[in-house]
Amino acid sequence: LIIGFEGGPAAAPEQAGLNPGSMFSQGHHQVMIESLYYLNYQDGELIPWLAAGPAEFNEDFTEVIITLRDGITWSDGEPFTAEDVVFTIDMLKANQTLSYANTVVDVTEAVAVDDLTVQITLANPDPRFVVNAFGVRIWGAVKIVPKHIWEGQDPNTFTNFDLEQGWPVWTGPYKLVKASANEFVFDRRDDWWAATTGFQELPEPERVIFVEAGPDERKAAALAANEVDGEPSLRIDTFGDVLTRNPNAMGWTEDGTHAWIDPCPGMLGFNVRRPPWDDKDMRWAINYALPKQQIGDATTNGQGIPSPYNFPLYPALQAWLTENQDLLDQYNPTEYNPDKAREIFESKGYVMGASGFYEKDGAPLQVDVLFKTEEPILPAIIIQAFQDVGIDAAPRALAGASYHDARQTGDFEIETHHVACGSVVEPYDELNLLHSRWITPEGERSSLNHWGWSNAEYDEIVDQMQMLEPGAPEQHELFRRALEIRLEELPIISLTQQQRVVPYSDLYWTNWPTADNDYHHPPNWWMNFMILVNNIEPAS
Amino acid sequence: MNLQYLLRRLGIFVLIIWVASTLNFIIPRLAPGDPIGAILGQMAVQGATVANSAEIIAAFRQRFGLDDPLYIQYFKYLWALMRFDLGYSIAYFPARVTDIVSNSLPYTLGLLTVTTILTFGLGVLAGALLVWRATPRVARAVITFFMILAPIPYFLLAIILVSVLAFSLGIFPMSGVVSVGRMRGQGFDIGYWLDVLYHSMLPALSIILAGVGGWILGMRGMMVTVLGEDYLTLAEAKGLRERRIFFSYAMRNAMLPQFTGLAISLGYVVSGATIVELIFSYPGMGYRLFQAINTNDFPVIQGITFFLVVSIAVAILVIDLIYPLLDPRITYERR
Numbered sequence: 001l002i003i004g005f006e007g008g009p010a011a012a013p014e015q016a017g018l019n020p021g022s023m024f025s026q027g028h029h030q031v032m033i034e035s036l037y038y039l040n041y042q043d044g045e046l047i048p049w050l051a052a053g054p055a056e057f058n059e060d061f062t063e064v065i066i067t068l069r070d071g072i073t074w075s076d077g078e079p080f081t082a083e084d085v086v087f088t089i090d091m092l093k094a095n096q097t098l099s100y101a102n103t104v105v106d107v108t109e110a111v112a113v114d115d116l117t118v119q120i121t122l123a124n125p126d127p128r129f130v131v132n133a134f135g136v137r138i139w140g141a142v143k144i145v146p147k148h149i150w151e152g153q154d155p156n157t158f159t160n161f162d163l164e165q166g167w168p169v170w171t172g173p174y175k176l177v178k179a180s181a182n183e184f185v186f187d188r189r190d191d192w193w194a195a196t197t198g199f200q201e202l203p204e205p206e207r208v209i210f211v212e213a214g215p216d217e218r219k220a221a222a223l224a225a226n227e228v229d230g231e232p233s234l235r236i237d238t239f240g241d242v243l244t245r246n247p248n249a250m251g252w253t254e255d256g257t258h259a260w261i262d263p264c265p266g267m268l269g270f271n272v273r274r275p276p277w278d279d280k281d282m283r284w285a286i287n288y289a290l291p292k293q294q295i296g297d298a299t300t301n302g303q304g305i306p307s308p309y310n311f312p313l314y315p316a317l318q319a320w321l322t323e324n325q326d327l328l329d330q331y332n333p334t335e336y337n338p339d340k341a342r343e344i345f346e347s348k349g350y351v352m353g354a355s356g357f358y359e360k361d362g363a364p365l366q367v368d369v370l371f372k373t374e375e376p377i378l379p380a381i382i383i384q385a386f387q388d389v390g391i392d393a394a395p396r397a398l399a400g401a402s403y404h405d406a407r408q409t410g411d412f413e414i415e416t417h418h419v420a421c422g423s424v425v426e427p428y429d430e431l432n433l434l435h436s437r438w439i440t441p442e443g444e445r446s447s448l449n450h451w452g453w454s455n456a457e458y459d460e461i462v463d464q465m466q467m468l469e470p471g472a473p474e475q476h477e478l479f480r481r482a483l484e485i486r487l488e489e490l491p492i493i494s495l496t497q498q499q500r501v502v503p504y505s506d507l508y509w510t511n512w513p514t515a516d517n518d519y520h521h522p523p524n525w526w527m528n529f530m531i532l533v534n535n536i537e538p539a540s
Numbered sequence: 541m542n543l544q545y546l547l548r549r550l551g552i553f554v555l556i557i558w559v560a561s562t563l564n565f566i567i568p569r570l571a572p573g574d575p576i577g578a579i580l581g582q583m584a585v586q587g588a589t590v591a592n593s594a595e596i597i598a599a600f601r602q603r604f605g606l607d608d609p610l611y612i613q614y615f616k617y618l619w620a621l622m623r624f625d626l627g628y629s630i631a632y633f634p635a636r637v638t639d640i641v642s643n644s645l646p647y648t649l650g651l652l653t654v655t656t657i658l659t660f661g662l663g664v665l666a667g668a669l670l671v672w673r674a675t676p677r678v679a680r681a682v683i684t685f686f687m688i689l690a691p692i693p694y695f696l697l698a699i700i701l702v703s704v705l706a707f708s709l710g711i712f713p714m715s716g717v718v719s720v721g722r723m724r725g726q727g728f729d730i731g732y733w734l735d736v737l738y739h740s741m742l743p744a745l746s747i748i749l750a751g752v753g754g755w756i757l758g759m760r761g762m763m764v765t766v767l768g769e770d771y772l773t774l775a776e777a778k779g780l781r782e783r784r785i786f787f788s789y790a791m792r793n794a795m796l797p798q799f800t801g802l803a804i805s806l807g808y809v810v811s812g813a814t815i816v817e818l819i820f821s822y823p824g825m826g827y828r829l830f831q832a833i834n835t836n837d838f839p840v841i842q843g844i845t846f847f848l849v850v851s852i853a854v855a856i857l858v859i860d861l862i863y864p865l866l867d868p869r870i871t872y873e874r875r
Binding site for chain 1: 595596597599600603629631632633634635639640643644699702706707710714715716717718720721723818819821822823827828830831833834835836840
C-alpha cells in the first residue's frame, strides 16, 4: 500500500517524538500510533479503540472515567495500562509545547484506578474533553506513550527513534522500518494486540509506504500511473485529468467534483477594532459585494458551494442549520447584491469620488486585504469584487510565518483564511472561535478570535453551551440565539465550502470510503486512517 | 608563494566570513513574522485549538533565546558559529541544524558537484570548438543547438524533461532519491547506489542542459580574442600539431576567466538548486532553505547560508592561491 504525504521531503525524518515538528502525518499517526477514540464524521459517533467503551462523565462534567481494553500490548510486548495514560497526561501538562499538550491543560489530576481504569479530574466542566483530547476531532489527538520507555527521558528532546532497538514503540499494527526524507516504510506486526485479542483482524496490507507526494502535477502523474494508491489531495481540475487516464482513480463522490468537504470552510474576517469595520452595516455591505458562487466556482470547475454559515457540509452538523432555515432565509447571507452594498455605503455618508471609489470627508474608502501568498485565484476575485462596489482595495499577500503573524496579532483590516477550522459534528467549537475571552489588544498574539469582535449576550450563550453535553436538547435553543446574533452582526463571512479531492485508486486495494460507502471520512494524513487501513481489501 | 600574500588572503577570508555572518544574522530578523507564529499556525492547521498560546509562545521564545536583547543574541550567535554549533531548528525542534544540513548536503553535493564540473567541461570544450576553424560543420550545429537552450530557465527545462522522459515515455523516475520501498542492503549495496544514480539523472540533465549554454558563450567569446594572438600564428609557423595548438595554446589561455567562474559556481553548490530540487522532490539544501524561509526558521536559514558563505569564501581563497600556477603573468608578489 503506497500513500503520498505532503509538506515536502522530511527535514528531520528521525524525529519521532512529540514535538510539533516531529513526524506524524508521514504514516506514524496513521498506521503506527493508535488513539483512544476515533470520531466518525459520517454518523458523529466516537469509536472506542484503545478505550473499551464510551467515557463516563460525572454530573457536572468535571470528572471522567475512561476504561481501557483488556489485552493491549506495546510493540515491544509490554502491557498497555492506565499508568501509561496517566504518565502521558502528566508529561503533557508539564511540557506545554508538546503536540496536543494544549488539550489537557485543564486536567487537575489523572489517576490510574486500576490497570484498565483512568480517572481524570478537570478544573472546569468540559463535556467535550474526551473528543477534543482523545477523539481525533480534526487531524490528530493525544498520543499515549509507553511509560517504560519515556520515563526518565526529557520529552522535549527525546527523538523516540532507534530502529535497531525497535523504537519507536507504539501499539499499532505496523512498525517503522525505514525513515528517510522521501519515504517512510511500515511493516505489519502479526502480533498486534487487536488481532490476538480478536478485536480486529490483521489489516490486509503487509507493508505500507508513505512517499513524498510533491506538487499537484506529480501527484496526478503518480496516481495516473497507479504508482500510488492514494494521495492527500488533488485540485479538482487536475483530478479530472487523472480520471481520463486512469479509470481506477476515485474520489469521495462518483460524479460532480469527486471532492470531499474539508472540515475548514473558507472565510473572510474583519478587524472590528478598526473603523469602519466596527460597523455591522459595513460588514454586511462587504457580504453583499462578494460573489460567493464565483469564488467557489473558480477552484472547482464551476461547481462551487457557497456557504451561508461557517460550518462544513457534514450531515450531523448541517442538521443544526436546517432546523434554523428560517433565520438563514431571513438574513440570506449568500445573497450577492452589489447595489445593496453601494446603498449601504451611501447611507453611511460615503460619496462616489472622481477616482471611482467612495470617499468620506475627503478620505477614500480604502482597504488592504490579507491573503496567503499560495492562494492562487481568490485574491483576484475578491479585490475585483471590492473595487466593483467602489472600495479602493489592494491585496496584501504574505507567506508562511508572516501571514500567521499578521493574522494572530490583528495586523490586518480584512483577512481571508482558507481554513477556519471549527465544528465538525456539533456547533460549539465554531461558536467558541468568536468568544470574547480570546481577544487580545492589537499587536499581541491571540489564539482565537483574531477579529476582536465581542458581544456579551453571545458570550453568555457560548458559556452555557460549553457546560452542556453536545447532545443536550437545550443546545438547540441556545444555538438558535447565537446564530441570530452572528447573522445580525456578521463578524466573519463564510465564503464557500472547501472541496478537496482525496484521491484513491482501487486497482490494488478496494473498499475505500466514498459518499455511497461512507463508513468513515477519507483523509489519509489524519490519525483516522487507521480505520481505513483496517477496512480496505485486496482487489484480487 | 610568500607568507605575506598568504596572510593577506587569509585575513580577507576571515573578514568575508565575519561580514557575511553578520548580515546573515540581521537579514532574517528584518523579515516580518515570528517563527513561533509559524509553529502555532501549523498547530492550528493541524486542528488543535491552541487555547493556551501565550504560555506556549513564552516557552518557545525562552528555549530559542528570542527574548534576549539583539546584541546578546548576536554575540551568542558568533560564539556558537566559531564552534560550528548551529543550534536547533525551530520548526523541527529538537533536530539540530547540523543534522538537517548533514542529511541534505550529500544529495546536493553529489548532484551539483558532478553536474557543475560536467557542465563546465562540456561547455568550455564546446565553446572552444565552436570558433575553431577545424571543427566539423555537424559539431558546430549541435553546439549551436545547446546554446539555444541557454536562455531557458533550468526549472522549465526540468518540467519539460519530467513530462517527456518520465511521464510520457517512462524512461526515468519522476521524483525521489531511490525507488519506492527500496531498502539499503548490508555493506556496500551497489544496486542501491545505482538506483540513487538513476534517480539523479533527470535533475542532473536539466541542470547540465540549461547551464552548458552559458559556458559555451563565455568560452566562445574568450576564444575569439585569443585566436587573433601572435603566439598562435607562431605556433602554427613552428608546425605544431593542430591538437596541441588547440589545447595548449588557444584553450589554455582562453580558459583563465572561466576558472574563476568555475570556482564561484562550485562555491554555490552547497546552496543547492532550489527549484530543481522542488520539482524532483530532491531532499537537498535548496529544498531545506526554501522550507526554512517559509517557516522563518532562523537557525536553519543561518546554518545553510553560513555553509554557503564559507564554501564560496573557500573557493575564492583556493582560486586566489592557485591562480598564479594557471597564469604565470599573475604572481604572489606585491608590485
